[in-house]
Amino acid sequence: MSYRIIVDSCTDLTQEMRKDEHFCVVPLTLQVGEKSIVDDETFNQRRFLTLVSESPIAPKSSCPSPDAYMEHFKGEEDIYVVTLSGNLSGSFNSAEVAKKLYLEENPHKNIEIFNSCSASVGQTLIALKIQEYAEKGMEFAKIVELVHKFREGMSTKFVLENLDTLRKSGRLTGLKAIISSVLNIKPVMYGTPEGTINKLDQARGIQKALGIMVDSVEKDVKKPEERIFAIAHCNNLERAMYVRDEVLKRVHFKDCIIVSTAGVSTMYAGDGGIIICY
Known part of the structure; x- marks a missing residue:
């Protein structure tokens, strides 16, 4: 069964995951003073840290739009989305809106949005667990059940x-x-x-x-x-x-x-x- 794992850009992927076509990243946007930085493959960590250290204002982030998520819902039969904690960002809510809008036109699509209740490598581990189960050929509903259970046991x-x-x-x-x-x-x-x-x-x-x-x-x-x-x-x-x-x-x-x-x-x-x- 075909599947895709969509993650927001707070997910810190391994090099292997970046090369794997099953994974795709939806970027957040960072704001440091007057400068906007898209958190994609062009992100320059050293430059960003310099900007943050020089700015008297704390950096902020803005979540992806629902449209940014929906662009990746086409194609594969099973869609899994992993987002930054819903208590830290609007990314989860944006993905949920995208799911609702997309299913209105495509009611038979399998889409699950995972609020990681974490960040960074917490999201990475959830994404890897989804792939582990998907590669075993498990059914969509079973994967959703097991991954939610896995998330609850993470630290x-x-x-x-x-x-x-x-x-x-x-x-x-x-x-x-x-x-x-x-x-x-x-x-x-x-x-x-x-x-x-x-x-x-x-x-x-x-x-x-x-x-x-x-x-x-x-x-x-x-x-x-x-x-x-x-x-x-x-x-x-x-x-x-x-x-x-x-x-x-x-x-x-x-x-x-x-x-x-x-x-x-x-x-x-x-x-x-x-x-x-x-």
């Missing part, structure tokens, strides 16, 4: 090097940002089941913060031998490899992937940020 965490974007966006007061900077405090964050962001812990120094995150993986992972451990890094492959090595010393995952953040994930993670999901 997403991240460590930020720089709190400046949170400060600019008003999510962190100037005083807290200054104190955190002076004391070199790095927050360890996690994604809730509802797709919002909370603080797990904090530490003085990036290595200690990463250590807390690694410890948390060992404590709460279930059936790691059946799971992929995914890491996304923003401009710091060495740090991603450190996290990989420390985790795999303690936990035996089925596989591990490391990817570089594209535009939306770069905006959220900031320079040096590390995102993990399993």
Whole structure:
């Protein structure tokens, strides 16, 4: 059975996924001051980070239009869409509108929109799980059921090097940002089941913060031998490899992937940020 997996551009794909014709990406648009940047294959991470650091205003993103999603609904029999958490972006709602409009004219089409309740490599793992089941020849309804169950068991965490974007966006007061900077405090964050962001812990120094995150993986992972451990890094492959090595010393995952953040994930993670999901 033919299938297509559509993801928004907060999904940080592996090189293999980018070459696979089953996957296609619908870009969000990033706004830094007066500059608009389409989060597609032309995205320049280094240039974007420079723009963000120079801007007194926090970067923003705008979601794809329903039409942008509908352009990819033609052709394949089964359509799966994976979006950034609906609590962080309008991308999920836009995809839902696209589905409703498209099914009015094509009522026999199979389309499912997955609110990842995550971001970055959380979306990547959902997309890979869809493909795993589709390649086994499972029926559309069964794949939808199993992928929703898989999503509910995922865990997403991240460590930020720089709190400046949170400060600019008003999510962190100037005083807290200054104190955190002076004391070199790095927050360890996690994604809730509802797709919002909370603080797990904090530490003085990036290595200690990463250590807390690694410890948390060992404590709460279930059936790691059946799971992929995914890491996304923003401009710091060495740090991603450190996290990989420390985790795999303690936990035996089925596989591990490391990817570089594209535009939306770069905006959220900031320079040096590390995102993990399993």
